[in-house]
Amino acid sequence: MRKQVDLFCVLSLFGAILKWLSVPLSVPFIYSIFGRENPLVFLIPIAVSLIAGLLLERLDSNPQLGLRETFLLVSLSWLGVALVGGLPYVLAGAGTVANPVNALFESMSGFTTTGATVMASISFGTHSPELMFWRQITQWLGGMGIIVLGIAILPRLSVGGSELIEAEAPGTQFDRITPRIVETARILWLLYVILTIILGILLYGSHLVGLSPQMDFYNAVAHALTTMPTGGFSPEAKSIAAFSSTVQWIIIPFMFMAGTNYALMWRAFTGSPRKLYRDTEFIFYSLILVFTTAIIFVMVSGNTFEKTQDAIRHSLFQVLTIVTTAGYASHDFNTWNSMAKTLLFMMMFIGGCAGSTGGGIKVFRWIVTIKMFFKQLFTTIYPRAVQSIRVGENIIKNKTARRVTIMILLYIVTFLIGALIIEIESYRIGLDLETLEIMSASAACIGNIGPGFGIVGPMNNYLAFSPLSKTVMVFLMWAGRLELFTLFVIFIPQYWRN
Amino acid sequence: MRKQVDLFCVLSLFGAILKWLSVPLSVPFIYSIFGRENPLVFLIPIAVSLIAGLLLERLDSNPQLGLRETFLLVSLSWLGVALVGGLPYVLAGAGTVANPVNALFESMSGFTTTGATVMASISFGTHSPELMFWRQITQWLGGMGIIVLGIAILPRLSVGGSELIEAEAPGTQFDRITPRIVETARILWLLYVILTIILGILLYGSHLVGLSPQMDFYNAVAHALTTMPTGGFSPEAKSIAAFSSTVQWIIIPFMFMAGTNYALMWRAFTGSPRKLYRDTEFIFYSLILVFTTAIIFVMVSGNTFEKTQDAIRHSLFQVLTIVTTAGYASHDFNTWNSMAKTLLFMMMFIGGCAGSTGGGIKVFRWIVTIKMFFKQLFTTIYPRAVQSIRVGENIIKNKTARRVTIMILLYIVTFLIGALIIEIESYRIGLDLETLEIMSASAACIGNIGPGFGIVGPMNNYLAFSPLSKTVMVFLMWAGRLELFTLFVIFIPQYWRN
Ligand SMILES: [K+]
Ligand SMILES: [K+]
Numbered sequence: 001m002r003k004q005v006d007l008f009c010v011l012s013l014f015g016a017i018l019k020w021l022s023v024p025l026s027v028p029f030i031y032s033i034f035g036r037e038n039p040l041v042f043l044i045p046i047a048v049s050l051i052a053g054l055l056l057e058r059l060d061s062n063p064q065l066g067l068r069e070t071f072l073l074v075s076l077s078w079l080g081v082a083l084v085g086g087l088p089y090v091l092a093g094a095g096t097v098a099n100p101v102n103a104l105f106e107s108m109s110g111f112t113t114t115g116a117t118v119m120a121s122i123s124f125g126t127h128s129p130e131l132m133f134w135r136q137i138t139q140w141l142g143g144m145g146i147i148v149l150g151i152a153i154l155p156r157l158s159v160g161g162s163e164l165i166e167a168e169a170p171g172t173q174f175d176r177i178t179p180r181i182v183e184t185a186r187i188l189w190l191l192y193v194i195l196t197i198i199l200g201i202l203l204y205g206s207h208l209v210g211l212s213p214q215m216d217f218y219n220a221v222a223h224a225l226t227t228m229p230t231g232g233f234s235p236e237a238k239s240i241a242a243f244s245s246t247v248q249w250i251i252i253p254f255m256f257m258a259g260t261n262y263a264l265m266w267r268a269f270t271g272s273p274r275k276l277y278r279d280t281e282f283i284f285y286s287l288i289l290v291f292t293t294a295i296i297f298v299m300v301s302g303n304t305f306e307k308t309q310d311a312i313r314h315s316l317f318q319v320l321t322i323v324t325t326a327g328y329a330s331h332d333f334n335t336w337n338s339m340a341k342t343l344l345f346m347m348m349f350i351g352g353c354a355g356s357t358g359g360g361i362k363v364f365r366w367i368v369t370i371k372m373f374f375k376q377l378f379t380t381i382y383p384r385a386v387q388s389i390r391v392g393e394n395i396i397k398n399k400t401a402r403r404v405t406i407m408i409l410l411y412i413v414t415f416l417i418g419a420l421i422i423e424i425e426s427y428r429i430g431l432d433l434e435t436l437e438i439m440s441a442s443a444a445c446i447g448n449i450g451p452g453f454g455i456v457g458p459m460n461n462y463l464a465f466s467p468l469s470k471t472v473m474v475f476l477m478w479a480g481r482l483e484l485f486t487l488f489v490i491f492i493p494q495y496w497r498n
Numbered sequence: 499m500r501k502q503v504d505l506f507c508v509l510s511l512f513g514a515i516l517k518w519l520s521v522p523l524s525v526p527f528i529y530s531i532f533g534r535e536n537p538l539v540f541l542i543p544i545a546v547s548l549i550a551g552l553l554l555e556r557l558d559s560n561p562q563l564g565l566r567e568t569f570l571l572v573s574l575s576w577l578g579v580a581l582v583g584g585l586p587y588v589l590a591g592a593g594t595v596a597n598p599v600n601a602l603f604e605s606m607s608g609f610t611t612t613g614a615t616v617m618a619s620i621s622f623g624t625h626s627p628e629l630m631f632w633r634q635i636t637q638w639l640g641g642m643g644i645i646v647l648g649i650a651i652l653p654r655l656s657v658g659g660s661e662l663i664e665a666e667a668p669g670t671q672f673d674r675i676t677p678r679i680v681e682t683a684r685i686l687w688l689l690y691v692i693l694t695i696i697l698g699i700l701l702y703g704s705h706l707v708g709l710s711p712q713m714d715f716y717n718a719v720a721h722a723l724t725t726m727p728t729g730g731f732s733p734e735a736k737s738i739a740a741f742s743s744t745v746q747w748i749i750i751p752f753m754f755m756a757g758t759n760y761a762l763m764w765r766a767f768t769g770s771p772r773k774l775y776r777d778t779e780f781i782f783y784s785l786i787l788v789f790t791t792a793i794i795f796v797m798v799s800g801n802t803f804e805k806t807q808d809a810i811r812h813s814l815f816q817v818l819t820i821v822t823t824a825g826y827a828s829h830d831f832n833t834w835n836s837m838a839k840t841l842l843f844m845m846m847f848i849g850g851c852a853g854s855t856g857g858g859i860k861v862f863r864w865i866v867t868i869k870m871f872f873k874q875l876f877t878t879i880y881p882r883a884v885q886s887i888r889v890g891e892n893i894i895k896n897k898t899a900r901r902v903t904i905m906i907l908l909y910i911v912t913f914l915i916g917a918l919i920i921e922i923e924s925y926r927i928g929l930d931l932e933t934l935e936i937m938s939a940s941a942a943c944i945g946n947i948g949p950g951f952g953i954v955g956p957m958n959n960y961l962a963f964s965p966l967s968k969t970v971m972v973f974l975m976w977a978g979r980l981e982l983f984t985l986f987v988i989f990i991p992q993y994w995r996n
Binding site (some may be wrong): 071157159295345398402408410424426434435 | 656849867933
């Protein structure tokens with residue numbers, strides 16, 4: 001073990017990542033040449049990412065990434081990309097998002113695929129189509145980042161039991177050899193790209209055949225970009241509620257897929273659909289969705305929605321959007337009865353499947369926890385018995401199970417501390433919030449969900465909070481996306497010592 | 499290990515406990531001879547406890563209590579005592595509590611020192627002073643039971659890290675030899691009795707000197723009986739808000755003591771007050787109280803309370819009542835602003851100190867959890883390092899730490915499942931509840947706190963819920979009081995097999 005964290009190595013590799021940010025930034029730049037926005041809004045960030053990236057890269061000509069350096073690299077990359085990716089909001093100078101803290105919030109919300117917004121006015125009257133398109137792109141990039149994180153980085157870091165994520169490509173055993181990981185990442189990126197394209201085609205297709213007048217080409221691409229990463233940004237102020245029921249039905253299966261393990265999905269699509277029925281997490285995930293949709297359906301049908309088909313569609317859509325952490329809205333669920341809202345709030349703590357682009361605690365961690373309950377009950381009566389936990393065909397080591405339980409507790413404690421700070425800060429600035437509003441704001445940020453309830457509802461925004469609250473929320477989104485430990489380790493003194 | 503659970507042994511020892519219930523039942527019985535209630539209301543339960551107790555005791559002339567039997571004995575005892583102790587409510591036939599499910603709820607709420615009520619009318623117009631006095635006694639008995647549970651039973655059962663509870667009497671090391679445990683229990687019971695008497699004298703004394711006109715002899719005894727067990731029942735509908743500020747100031751230090759480790763308190767009173775400052779849990783407990791009181795004070799002073807002294811008193815009182823799980827009210831905190839309520843709600847998950855009569859998760863478990871966070875962060879960077887956790891002078895074993903984290907998670911999951919069932923059931927019967935109401939009802943039951951927010955607020959009651967919801971709440975109170983595992987193990991199939 002080296003004596004100190006190799007900062008030059010970390011900065012050099014961060015530079016290598018940062019310079020590539022110029023490529024996606026060129027999309028709105030080119031768009032702006034033919035459009036409304038001043039091209040400098042994107043050209044300056046392109047220059048910043050290229051120059052800073054290339055300069056940083058020179059700090060270490062042969063960077064050797066160790067374990068400790070990886071934590072810093074991942075954490076720094078997400079923050080650094082969010083900072084540079086937030087420049088267009090500041091440079092465009094339009095609306096509330098031009099404020100630097102707000103711009104960082106919006107950008108972090110994008111790259112972490114959270115979908116929480118501080119734009120007071122989501123309309124082309126305030127913001128150019130180019131800037132709104134960049135906002136969509138940030139989520140799509142965030143989703144790509146998460147796939148790499150889930151396959152190549154987290155399993156290696158053994159963070160919160162993340163080594164359990166089975167990310168093998170067809171026919172390959174998951175191991176730590178780099179070419180394999182690169183190959184797996186490529187395959188899953190391909191899947192991600194293909195599903196994005198199919199969704200875009202379906203959305204625009206429904207428009208062409210007259211089933212969704214609002215879903216023009218721009219919107220089709222924009223929403224294709226934010227569905228597979230479970231992002232939730234929309235250039236429409238009313239989110240998916242602005243579109244026809246056809247559009248909502250198209251998005252539903254894609255949200256479902258976005259919340260499943262991408263490796264599992266790849267195998268299912270490439271000849272082994274039976275793998276799905278044998279995957280404990282997938283079964284659990286599906287059962288949770290069916291069960292909670294049924295309850296929500298009963299609670300909203302007949303009162304909020306007169307037609308049964310509306311009640312089914314909106315129940316399913318909202319349950320999916322919360323569990324997968326997509327964060328879209330097909331209806332303003334703040335107008336639903338408080339019982340349905342309570343259930344949706346509880347579901348904010350489930351999260352997608354491991355190996356998906358979804359955030360939150362994740363279904364596999366809950367499965368491990370439930371198994372741990374039974375194991376602990378068993379060893380309480382038979383103290384000398386040694387019992388191992390199995391999830392599907394995998395035997396879970398004690399060490400891994402401990403990581404999982406501690407991760408969930410840390411998640412809950414971080415969520416509560418976040419809620420507490422937001423609460424005290426909001427009180428200080430005279431913002432009177434209900435319990436559900438405060439709690440859901442913190443839960444929606446750490447879970448990378450986006451909208452919550454009340455003031456942070458799907459037709460609302462996070463603008464009213466103080467700069468300190470927003471900074472806490474940025475931290476929550478960042479920490480939640482990196483499964484807490486990846487970020488938190490760099491804050492303990494022992495990380496920097498030795 | 500024996501092949502099957504020795505049911506006769508368990509029932510015999512349960513009988514031995516049950517027959518003793520006739521002694522406290524004689525108090526309201528004698529009272530009723532000179533009073534208003536039909537003496538049969540107490541005579542029948544006395545007969546039931548004596549006859550059933552003596553008959554059950556005969557099932558096994560030489561009961562040998564094994565580990566597995568202990569779990570069943572403890573769980574069965576709390577339920578059985580609650581059932582027989584609830585008979586007077588049914589037999590008195592007055593008010594809402596005469597319904598059998600309600601009577602069980604009220605009785606379980608008493609013996610678990612929860613303090614949640616289903617009495618629609620808390621007044622001598624509806625209920626006799628004798629019956630209301632029995633209600634107070636059930637909590638005092640519950641408190642005695644918890645002291646025995648904490649000293650003699652839980653450490654032996656190694657439930658949820660409870661073996662960490664340091665229950666040593668002065669000069670003695672805690673071990674498993676029965677005479678020592680009996681001696682420790684006697685000492686702590688003595689402390690419990692002495693503090694109850696002192697509180698009673700202080701309360702009645704304040705009445706005699708004219709500082710609390712409402713606090714007559716009956717009320718002084720009644721409230722002395724429910725403070726040290728962190729019970730919270732009151733024969734006054736307005737709880738402690740019915741009394742003068744002097745009474746509230748008298749009760750404050752006794753609630754504080756009720757929430758601390760009784761063994762630590764004994765040592766502090768008998769010559770080693772410095773032990774307090776060296777006890778990590780006590781320091782944490784005190785800091786939490788000071789910190790949260792300060793925040794609540796800021797939030798309620800100037801608006802809810804015009805006078806600073808009122809704001810200080812009520813903030814401190816309510817913080818203590820929630821953290822120690824006493825559940826009294828010096829003011830209807832439902833009228834406080836939602837920020838203060840949110841904070842009080844979060845504090846429902848702290849709980850008293852280990853070895854106190856308080857319920858909930860308990861401070862020592864949170865301390866272990868926080869230490870585990872740092873340990874896990876450390877081992878994330880240095881996977882091969884072996885680091886042990888210390889709390890004060892104690893080194894915590896991995897096994898114990900795991901029990902603690904799993905206990906907290908099981909607590910949270912049980913609370914959420916409870917809330918979910920209560921929510922669905924309430925929806926079914928047309929009761930429209932806010933998130934905070936549902937959540938706090940479940941949290942107040944499993945944490946043995948008593949009142950929650952809204953419909954279950956301190957000036958309200960649990961009557962409106964369906965019988966199924968109330969049964970779930972009875973289960974939550976029961977499970978919470980027995981630190982979950984003690985009760986849950988008897989529900990896994992492996993408990994009954996082998
Ligand atoms: K999202
Ligand atoms: K209580």
